[in-house]
Amino acid sequence: MPKEQYRETDFGRKISxxxxxxxxxxxxxxxxxIRVITKNLYAQDGQRVPAAYGVLDRRMGTNQKNANCDTCGLGLAECVGHYGYxxxxxxxxxxxYFRSIITILQTICKECSKVMLQENVKRSFRRKFMNPELSYLHKKALRAAVLKKAKTCTKCPYCESLNGIVKKSSAGILKIIHDKYRNKKPTDPLVQKVLHEFHEAKESNKELAAMINSGLIIELSPLQVMNLFRRIPDEDIPLLGMNVKISRPxxxxLTRMPVPPLCIRPSVVSDIKAGT
Structure with a gap:
């Protein structure tokens, strides 16, 4: 069933x-x-036919007047387009969402993924977040209060794991680091143990020494962050300013990217090359 842009109604409607x-x-x-898996724009037959499962596949619509969509069968003027991924x-x-990802990491434990607040404090904040009359500005202020309290917690109250500062790395774009031992002195036995293990690893693996400068600072990859977010309990999601029924951290x-319909990204064709 093709999607409709607009449908006439016999009565008025009010948006709530x-x-x-x-x-x-x-x-x-x-x-x-469809799932886009082909990098080629056209089939290798010299006829300039869009490649199957490519970004110009006509199942996502058409951008030519003399061709119809393979999904709904309509032409350029009638087909509203269909997404791929x-x-x-x-x-x-x-x-x-990079800033939001960092603030969530600053709120949760980097081991057990729970929000780093005592249970009685959580209950108090949870009641406030569940208020149906809560305005956007009030919700934003509550989220800032949760973040401020969680950032002062250097040890998780549930698994007792150390949690240091989480921030954007200056070494590259879209990189996040966790300075886990920021509040520990260099002479602390735990810090000394970590540094000893790091130096041993560098001695046995020379490639590791070129990639990692410090054994005390941990770089959090997107895969690690995603696994942490998946383990956040549902009851802690409201404390992050999110609705668990709609979305999760x-x-x-990104694990999938939507591919827009062809009708909103017209293709420019020339004798030399073609692109979208």
């Missing part, structure tokens, strides 16, 4: 509310008609 949320990987797949080999940080990390 508008909700914005982050699409999960499953939402992106369900909204798509690309499966990423590994998760990547979304540049638009792991949805902020």
């Amino acid at each position: 509310h508008v909700t914005f949320n982050v699409d999960s990987a499953s939402d992106i797949q369900q909204a798509a008609h 690309i499966e990423l080999a590994l998760p990547v940080f979304h540049v638009g 792991e949805d902020l990390i």
Whole structure:
């Protein structure tokens, strides 16, 4: 059944509310008609026929007047287009959600993934977040209060793991580091043990020495962050300012990318090359 842009109604309708949320990987797949797996734009037959499962596949619509969509069978003027998706080999940080990802990491334990607040404090904040009359500004202020309290906690109250400062790395774009032992002195036995193990690893693996400068600072990869976010308990999600029924923190990390319909990204064809 083709999607409709507009339908006439016999009676007026009133919009009660508008909700914005982050699409999960499953939402992106369900909204798509095909999975794009081919890098070629056209089939290798010299006829300039769009390659199957490529970004110009006509199952996502058409951008030519003399061709019809292979999904709904309609032409350029009638077809509203259909989405596809690309499966990423590994998760990547979304540049638009990067700041939100860091604030969530600053709130949760980097071992057990629980929000680093005492249970009685959690209950108090949870009651406030569940208020149906809560305004956006009040919710934003509550989220800032949760973050401020969690950042002062250097040891998780549940698993007693050390939690240092989480921040954006200055070494590269979209990189996150966890300075786990920031509040420990260099003479601390735990720090000495970690440094000893790090130097032993460098001696046995010269390639490791070129990639890692310090044994005390941990770089968090998108895959590690996604696994941490997946383990966050549902009862802790409201403390992050999110609605567990709509989206979860792991949805902020890209594992699939939607491919827009052809009608909103016209192809420019020339004798030399073609692109979208």
